[in-house]
Amino acid sequence: MLSRVAEALFWMSRYIERAESVARFIDVNINLVLDLAQESAAQWEPLVNTTGDHLAFKEQYGTASRENVIRFLAFDRENPNSIVSCLCAARENARCIREAISSDMWEQLNTLYLQVNQQVQPPMALGELEGFFAEIKRGAHMFRGVTDATMSRNEGWHFYRMGQMLERADKTARILDVKYFMLLPSVTDIGSPVDDIQWSAVLRSCSGLQMYRKCWRRILPERIVEFLALDREFPRAMHYCVIKADESLHAISGTPVGTFHNPAEQRLGQLRAELSYANVQDIMLEGLHEFLDSFESKLNRVGEGIFKTFFALRPVGETV
Amino acid sequence: MQLYSYRTDSFYDEMFLADGRPRPGVELLFKRLTALEDGELERRQAAAERTLLQMGITFNVYGEGAGTEKIWPFDLIPRVVPAAEWDRIERGLRQRVHALNLFIDDIYHEQRILKDKVVPEELVLSARSFRPQCVGLNPPRGVWCHITGTDLVRNSDGQLHVLEDNLRCPSGVSYVLENRQVMKRTFPQVFEATRVRPVTEYSSQLLAMLEHLAPEHVANPRVVVLTPGIHNSAYFEHSFLAQQMGVELVEGRDLVVNEGYVYLRTTKGFERVDVIYRRIDDDFLDPAAFREDSQLGVPGLMEAYRHGRVALANAPGTGIADDKVIYAYVPRIIRYYLGEDSILSNVPTYVCGEEQDRRYVLEHLSELVVKAANESGGYGMLVGPHSTAEQQREFAERIRANPRNYIAQPTLALSRVPVIVGDQIEGRHVDLRPFILYGRDIFVLPGGLTRVALRKGSLVVNSSQGGGSKDTWVLAEDPLEAAEPESNATAFLERQVTC
Numbered sequence: 001m002l003s004r005v006a007e008a009l010f011w012m013s014r015y016i017e018r019a020e021s022v023a024r025f026i027d028v029n030i031n032l033v034l035d036l037a038q039e040s041a042a043q044w045e046p047l048v049n050t051t052g053d054h055l056a057f058k059e060q061y062g063t064a065s066r067e068n069v070i071r072f073l074a075f076d077r078e079n080p081n082s083i084v085s086c087l088c089a090a091r092e093n094a095r096c097i098r099e100a101i102s103s104d105m106w107e108q109l110n111t112l113y114l115q116v117n118q119q120v121q122p123p124m125a126l127g128e129l130e131g132f133f134a135e136i137k138r139g140a141h142m143f144r145g146v147t148d149a150t151m152s153r154n155e156g157w158h159f160y161r162m163g164q165m166l167e168r169a170d171k172t173a174r175i176l177d178v179k180y181f182m183l184l185p186s187v188t189d190i191g192s193p194v195d196d197i198q199w200s201a202v203l204r205s206c207s208g209l210q211m212y213r214k215c216w217r218r219i220l221p222e223r224i225v226e227f228l229a230l231d232r233e234f235p236r237a238m239h240y241c242v243i244k245a246d247e248s249l250h251a252i253s254g255t256p257v258g259t260f261h262n263p264a265e266q267r268l269g270q271l272r273a274e275l276s277y278a279n280v281q282d283i284m285l286e287g288l289h290e291f292l293d294s295f296e297s298k299l300n301r302v303g304e305g306i307f308k309t310f311f312a313l314r315p316v317g318e319t320v
Numbered sequence: 321m322q323l324y325s326y327r328t329d330s331f332y333d334e335m336f337l338a339d340g341r342p343r344p345g346v347e348l349l350f351k352r353l354t355a356l357e358d359g360e361l362e363r364r365q366a367a368a369e370r371t372l373l374q375m376g377i378t379f380n381v382y383g384e385g386a387g388t389e390k391i392w393p394f395d396l397i398p399r400v401v402p403a404a405e406w407d408r409i410e411r412g413l414r415q416r417v418h419a420l421n422l423f424i425d426d427i428y429h430e431q432r433i434l435k436d437k438v439v440p441e442e443l444v445l446s447a448r449s450f451r452p453q454c455v456g457l458n459p460p461r462g463v464w465c466h467i468t469g470t471d472l473v474r475n476s477d478g479q480l481h482v483l484e485d486n487l488r489c490p491s492g493v494s495y496v497l498e499n500r501q502v503m504k505r506t507f508p509q510v511f512e513a514t515r516v517r518p519v520t521e522y523s524s525q526l527l528a529m530l531e532h533l534a535p536e537h538v539a540n541p542r543v544v545v546l547t548p549g550i551h552n553s554a555y556f557e558h559s560f561l562a563q564q565m566g567v568e569l570v571e572g573r574d575l576v577v578n579e580g581y582v583y584l585r586t587t588k589g590f591e592r593v594d595v596i597y598r599r600i601d602d603d604f605l606d607p608a609a610f611r612e613d614s615q616l617g618v619p620g621l622m623e624a625y626r627h628g629r630v631a632l633a634n635a636p637g638t639g640i641a642d643d644k645v646i647y648a649y650v651p652r653i654i655r656y657y658l659g660e661d662s663i664l665s666n667v668p669t670y671v672c673g674e675e676q677d678r679r680y681v682l683e684h685l686s687e688l689v690v691k692a693a694n695e696s697g698g699y700g701m702l703v704g705p706h707s708t709a710e711q712q713r714e715f716a717e718r719i720r721a722n723p724r725n726y727i728a729q730p731t732l733a734l735s736r737v738p739v740i741v742g743d744q745i746e747g748r749h750v751d752l753r754p755f756i757l758y759g760r761d762i763f764v765l766p767g768g769l770t771r772v773a774l775r776k777g778s779l780v781v782n783s784s785q786g787g788g789s790k791d792t793w794v795l796a797e798d799p800l801e802a803a804e805p806e807s808n809a810t811a812f813l814e815r816q817v818t819c
Contacts, residue, residue, distance in 0.1 A: 002586055
């Protein structure tokens with residue numbers, strides 16, 4: 001398939017996943033804050049950190065508040081990672097490859113884009129916001145569903161799934177990192193009701209509370225880390241995402257899983273092996289933040305490898 | 321229902337006779353429309369517009385903030401073409417395309433028609449659309465103009481005339497197909513009992529034609545559609561056609577010429593391309609052969625084409641036959657190559673390069689429509705009766721400075737159709753662009769793009785200039801009583817359009 005088309009599929013998928021992730025964790029945070037005694041900047045600032053855009057935010061908005069964080073993460077067109085920007089980018093990618101995706105996929109994405117884009121005034125009041133985020137989540141889920149039902153499991157689909165899985169792994173790692181960092185200092189809170197609420201929120205940000213409960217029932221930080229980082233079955237766990245991305249990568253290249261022929265396969269394979277043989281005690285001992293940080297930079301290197309291997313093809317002698 | 325109060329005024333109306341009765345063949349449609357509940361038509365119209373938006377059937381407007389997308393206004397009341405009339409149109413188009421293809425081939429080879437002085441030599445050789453790079457070229461199967469979209473208009477005399485031949489990259493066929501889809505989705509009941517010829521076969525005909533062009537030894541030719549990219553005004557159509565044919569849509573940067581062959585850059589390396597349906601103008605096709613500054617094209621493409629290693633549709637150089645000045649000579653071209661009278665007539669045309677004509681044009685600018693030879697899309701045009709004295713002065717200067725580049729035609733009283741305007745139905749002027757494919761033989765799609773000038777009184781139907789479109793119904797058969805074609809175009813219709 002065309003390199004350009006593969007790249008557009010990959011990014012279309014990433015951007016939709018990103019929009020949905022952002023919608024979900026803002027929504028969870030709104031909900032969380034309602035359970036706390038008072039609202040403060042400390043509850044909103046970490047959200048910006050999760051996206052990695054805190055510098056841009058500081059510059060433009062200064063101190064974090066519920067209103068400006070939501071504005072920045074959901075509606076700010078200047079912020080390339082806001083929900084609105086992500087949907088624009090996803091749709092623009094889809095528009096470039098309409099002939100490569102099913103028309104049902106295109107129409108679903110286009111409808112979602114139009115719904116969001118036609119809002120003249122972004123909803124800011126509590127009560128309206130929930131509806132907005134629910135719409136984004138539902139729209140993204142419908143897009144996934146339509147894709148599942150209408151797209152052949154061909155090479156293009158594997159690029160699509162790879163984009164989705166890499167984005168997801170990255171977001172789960174970030175959510176875990178930020179929340180853990182935020183929760184860690186309050187040692188006195190451990191075991192308190194607040195702590196329970198906060199850790200449940202981490203799980204809900206990854207839609208994982210129910211599935212976690214089925215595994216462990218009690219809210220225990222270490223178990224949560226294990227569940228979100230190392231579980232092989234939960235679809236937003238980092239390990240699960242890496243496995244699926246790796247499977248797609250090998251389906252594309254035809255190289256047997258466990259071997260490699262290009263940098264993308266090598267790096268992703270190493271990452272997969274690392275997670276397969278990790279245990280949570282070692283991770284905590286080494287430091288969760290260090291573990292997650294290194295995971296994210298390895299994931300970035302996988303992305304670079306994919307770009308070089310599949311998207312940036314040049315004939316011999318042609319310079320970039 | 322408002323259709324009863326509709327006035328044809330003094331224009332030829334595509335749906336109604338001068339006395340207000342529906343034309344033969346349209347009665348059934350008329351009955352269905354008038355049987356609708358109050359407000360139903362408007363509701364369906366709104367639903368159709370919503371559908372278009374959701375389907376993302378949009379075009380890009382230039383010069384209005386890059387990449388602005390608009391839906392192309394669509395009017396729900398179909399335009400009906402009787403079977404007998406279509407039969408004549410189809411024969412006329414076949415004849416015209418056949419002759420124009422012979423003309424192009426002659427121009428790039430022996431130039432017999434120039435030597436015989438049927439078309440002035442300097443007119444052809446001085447045309448911007450004449451490509452010296454194409455002299456001596458032998459396109460696969462001897463066909464140059466594979467896809468043509470001829471513009472037809474009906475004048476007050478009730479006759480259809482050819483207004484323009486578009487033989488380069490005519491666009492609009494995607495709207496023909498999508499309009500029918502939208503009609504069937506939002507207004508299925510009007511199709512009942514009316515036998516409308518389907519248009520869906522276009523994409524398979526197009527693919528068959530393109531595959532036919534592939535080098536003979538290639539068993540499973542790879543066809544691609546080449547687009548200038550997402551910001552082009554016809555991008556939707558490029559991607560639509562690629563999707564309908566199940567072939568790849570590519571941009572110049574996706575292709576590369578290596579050792580004389582054209583390849584695609586794929587995730588698995590380079591793959592050979594055999595046929596390119598290019599939707600890029602000659603100028604931008606290959607920076608090594610045409611404009612050096614083209615960012616859209618593929619260096620070396622022409623060389624590969626010249627060696628028969630890849631086929632291009634349409635062939636480069638076809639623009640010479642849709643030059644607006646050459647247009648004036650098409651009836652003579654048909655006679656010269658085929659020895660026949662043209663079935664479809666031209667609109668009377670003044671060639672500013674000829675002194676007598678030029679004098680007449682300069683004296684009658686306020687009555688005429690003046691067109692630049694190498695412009696399309698309604699740009700570079702003066703509609704005399706709607707122009708200011710200032711605009712006329714400006715055009716007079718342009719004509720004097722470069723007479724070769726201009727033609728003029730009388731302002732036609734284009735026929736009208738009923739169009740939904742708010743909660744009213746009003747008459748608006750239309751044209752018709754049928755599409756013709758030339759491969760193994762010539763195929764004329766039974767239908768075409770009906771473009772409507774939505775601004776009241778306007779004669780400009782282009783999408784970029786406030787035009788809309790309608791579904792075009794070619795009837796499979798005419799009702800028996802409709803024996804006589806319309807010949808009762810009354811004398812009082814012979815007026816210029818005013819507003």
